[in-house]
Each structure stands twice: as structure tokens, then as C-alpha cells.
Amino acid sequence: MSRSTLNSQERRASLSLAAIFALRMLGLFMILPVFAIYAEGLQGVTPVTVGLAISAYGFSQAILQIPFGLLSDRFGRKPVIAFGLLLFAAGSVVAALATTIEGVIAGRLLQGSGAIAAAVMALAADLTRDTVRTRVMASIGASIGFAFLIALVAGPLLAGWVGVSGIFWLTAVLALAGIGVLYLAVPAPVRESVHAESEPVPAMFGKVLRDGQLLRMDAGIFILHMVLTAVFVAVPLLLRDTTGLVPSHHGLFYLGVMVCAIAIMVPAIIVGERRGLVLQLLRGAVLLLAVALLLIWSGREALWSVALAMVLFFAAFNILEASLPAIISRLAGPSVKGTAMGVYSSSHFLGAFVGGAAGGWLYSQAGAGAVLGFCAIMAALWFVLTLGLELPFSKPAAVPEEQAIS
Known part of the structure; x- marks a missing residue:
């Protein structure tokens, strides 16, 4: 096999980690095109709180993404990723149950606290050779773009069917499905080490x-x-x-x-x-x-x-x-x-x-x-x-x- 060709473990790792990323980002992105309209029915809504509810996840993501990656070096990739997905699911449930805009903001902040991107990239590095690592990282990155495309179309359609609270419930289910993919499909790394080219x-x-x-x-x-x-x-x-x-x-x-x-x-x-x-x-x-x-x-x-x-x-x-x-x-x-x-x-x-x-x-x-x-x-x-x-x-x-x- 060529050194530039993915072996079976690397292919499996690439597809399964990309799926975890896509499942998580799909839930985040589906809210974007519909929330400003949906929020008009919530208590305490103003344009300012609408903007905060849309973007609150970004605040906790920005603060916690690098710490989560560093924690994965100490406590292991899969436990940290699973914990992050549980936080994301919990935030989705909080937002789904919220009847006020402040409740949605709290849910979005909790969603963002499941900042697993760096840990996922570190796990991808553990499971791949240097010669194919860039291709695997690119495929994981491409899954985000694919999720964004699907979300822009699916968000308004689902909002008309199950409402935006239904989208939040679906987001929680997708996060739990990501945990299933993590433990059932992602290979276990032989060893975990720091990779300067793929993690902070x-x-x-x-x-x-x-x-x-x-x-x-x-x-x-x-x-x-x-x-x-x-x-x-x-x-x-x-x-x-x-x-x-x-x-x-x-x-x-x-x-x-x-x-x-x-x-x-x-x-x-x-x-x-x-x-x-x-x-x-x-x-x-x-x-x-x-x-x-x-x-x-x-x-x-x-x-x-x-x-x-x-x-x-x-x-x-x-x-x-x-x-x-x-x-x-x-x-x-x-x-x-x-x-x-x-x-x-x-x-x-x-x-x-x-x-x-x-x-x-x-x-x-x-x-x-x-x-x-x-x-x-x-x-x-x-x-x-x-x-x-x-x-x-x-x-x-x-x-x-x-x-x-x-």
C-alpha cells in the first residue's frame, strides 16, 4: 500500500470523526436562518437578546476550545469528546424547554461549552500517519461546510414542521448519536501523544x-x-x-x-x-x-x-x-x-x-x-x-x- 493511501483504520477514523463534527455542527447551524423569526414569540425578547441567543455558543466555544484540547492530552480523547457532546446535548435540551429568551441564551452558552474541535483533531492525529494526516484533517473540515449547506436548507423546513424547539430537541439527539459514533465507529488509538502540527x-x-x-x-x-x-x-x-x-x-x-x-x-x-x-x-x-x-x-x-x-x-x-x-x-x-x-x-x-x-x-x-x-x-x-x-x-x-x- 502506498504511504499516501489511507489504510482501513485511517479511512474509518476519517469518516467517523467527520460524522461527529457534522452531527454537532448541523445542530448549531440549523438555528441560524430561523431563530430571529422564531424568537419573536419568546418572553423578554429584544433585537439585542436575539443576537445574543444566536451567537452565545461562540463565546463559550472561543474560551473553552483550547482548554478542552489540552484536557484531552491528560484525560484521554474519547472521554473528553464524549463529555463535550453531553454538554452540547444538555444545552440543546435547555434551549428546547426555554420559554424566555434568557433561557435560550443559557442553553446556547451550554451548547458552546462542549468545545470538542481540538480534541477531535488530536484524536485524528493519533489515528493517522504523517503522510496522510493533512487529507484526513481536510475531510473533517469539509464536513463542516457540508453541514452548513444542509442546515441552511433544513432549518427553515424543519422549523415549519416541528418548530424551533423541535430543532433543539433534534440537535440533542444528534449529539447523543455522535457519542454512539465515537464509541462504536472510531478506532481506539494505540497511544495518545501531543502532535504539534494538529493541536495547541x-x-x-x-x-x-x-x-x-x-x-x-x-x-x-x-x-x-x-x-x-x-x-x-x-x-x-x-x-x-x-x-x-x-x-x-x-x-x-x-x-x-x-x-x-x-x-x-x-x-x-x-x-x-x-x-x-x-x-x-x-x-x-x-x-x-x-x-x-x-x-x-x-x-x-x-x-x-x-x-x-x-x-x-x-x-x-x-x-x-x-x-x-x-x-x-x-x-x-x-x-x-x-x-x-x-x-x-x-x-x-x-x-x-x-x-x-x-x-x-x-x-x-x-x-x-x-x-x-x-x-x-x-x-x-x-x-x-x-x-x-x-x-x-x-x-x-x-x-x-x-x-x-x-
Whole structure:
């Protein structure tokens, strides 16, 4: 067997760990497109508390993700992952039973406290060889994107059938199913050890936090998920109240938008990689994100114009979501890669929290236009940050001197 080919254990580990990630993230993401509308029926609701309920999980995720990874080094991967999934399930039950917005916020915070990402990646490293580890990590990461796509469509459809409380109950069931997958399908590692290329190492935090290029990437993922969460505070209400699209049809709307967005994203990434235009693609996607946010608001009276703007928004989002992890993993050396990815992931979740909180406050003060305008400004700021970014691996290969002379 080739050293670059997955053996049976590695294939099983890749599929089962990706399934655990997808089951967990599916539950988190299904709430995004429906909660702003659902929350109107809860006691004590305001736009600010709606934003906090949408994003509260990001706060506890950002704080606890790296500690959970370090705890898995001491107490074992599977026990820590199972405990995290139990916390996630418990938070889902709290949110499902809540009749007030404060109860939902408490449930979302508890959901986020099951921060298992670093522990899952560490277990994946324990179960794979160095030569195939990057492929396994990529497949686990891809499961998150797949879960997001399914959730945007399934969330509105399920909300019309079982309600948002039903989605929370389903989320709890999915988390418990993840525990079943963990113990029935994930192989037991022969030994567990620290892998600097796939999990945080405390001694490396200083080096990572002093690297200007890595910090620009952390700022980028922070802004990207801040914008995403803030958008879902405003856009579901805009679709219902301004374009007249009934909530039961929002799932079909997002399905059409995402299919078109992926049709743009895939060839763009392929061309960017093949022609060494990774940096140009990154900057172009950030700029497109800002433009799309302005177009959503300027075309808000017509469903077709909002749909077109949302296609551009999600095309840019998908390009960035797919590109940023690959870029940061190549910028960081092997000795700091796991730590760099840990800080990057924490920045992602912190951005989600800030986006919900800021989006809710802005909506309460000045409506959807303020939310979208703020997001566009932050995307423009991100574009400015990319101007100082250097990606030497994206440059075309130099022509050998003997060929140049000839």
C-alpha cells in the first residue's frame, strides 16, 4: 500500500470523526436562518437578546476550545469528546424547554461549552500517519461546510414542521448519536501523544501571537464569522418583512442561493490554485463580500435582487471559508501549526459571538440597514488588512536560470 493511501483504520477514523463534527455542527447551524423569526414569540425578547441567543455558543466555544484540547492530552480523547457532546446535548435540551429568551441564551452558552474541535483533531492525529494526516484533517473540515449547506436548507423546513424547539430537541439527539459514533465507529488509538502540527501546544502561543501574517488571518476569520452571524440577525426578518417571502419558503430560497454560490466558488478556487492567484482570489472574495452586503440592502424591495446579492455573498463566504484554513496551515510551520489553528478557530467562534451581539444591538438602534452597513465596513477593513499579507507559496514558480538564458 502506498504511504499516501489511507489504510482501513485511517479511512474509518476519517469518516467517523467527520460524522461527529457534522452531527454537532448541523445542530448549531440549523438555528441560524430561523431563530430571529422564531424568537419573536419568546418572553423578554429584544433585537439585542436575539443576537445574543444566536451567537452565545461562540463565546463559550472561543474560551473553552483550547482548554478542552489540552484536557484531552491528560484525560484521554474519547472521554473528553464524549463529555463535550453531553454538554452540547444538555444545552440543546435547555434551549428546547426555554420559554424566555434568557433561557435560550443559557442553553446556547451550554451548547458552546462542549468545545470538542481540538480534541477531535488530536484524536485524528493519533489515528493517522504523517503522510496522510493533512487529507484526513481536510475531510473533517469539509464536513463542516457540508453541514452548513444542509442546515441552511433544513432549518427553515424543519422549523415549519416541528418548530424551533423541535430543532433543539433534534440537535440533542444528534449529539447523543455522535457519542454512539465515537464509541462504536472510531478506532481506539494505540497511544495518545501531543502532535504539534494538529493541536495547541502551550509553549508555542507566544510565537503564534507575535506573527503578523498569522494575526491577519485570525482577524480575517474573526470578521468573516462576525459578518455571517450578524447577517442572520437581519436577513431572515428582511426576507419576511420587506420582500414578503414567507418563512416556510426560506429553505428553498437558501437552497437556490447556495447552489448558485457553489457553482461560482468551485471554479474560482480551482483557477486560483492552478495559476498561483491565491492572494488575488482572497482579496477579490473579501471585496465581493463587502459589495454583496451593500447590494442586499440597496435591492431589498425585490426578492430577485436580494437573491442575487445573497448568491454573491455566499460565493465570497464559501471561497474564504475554504481558502483560509489551507492558507494558515501553509503559513504556519510544523512546530506551531496546531497552535496556530487553535488560535484561528478560537477567533472564528469569538467573531460569531461578537457578530450576534453587535448585529442585535445595531438592529435595535437603526434596523437591518445599520447591520448590513456595519458588516460592509468591517469587510472593507479586512480588505485593507489583506494588502499587507504575503503568501510566498502562491507566487508562480521561478524559471530556472539556464532556461532563462536559453
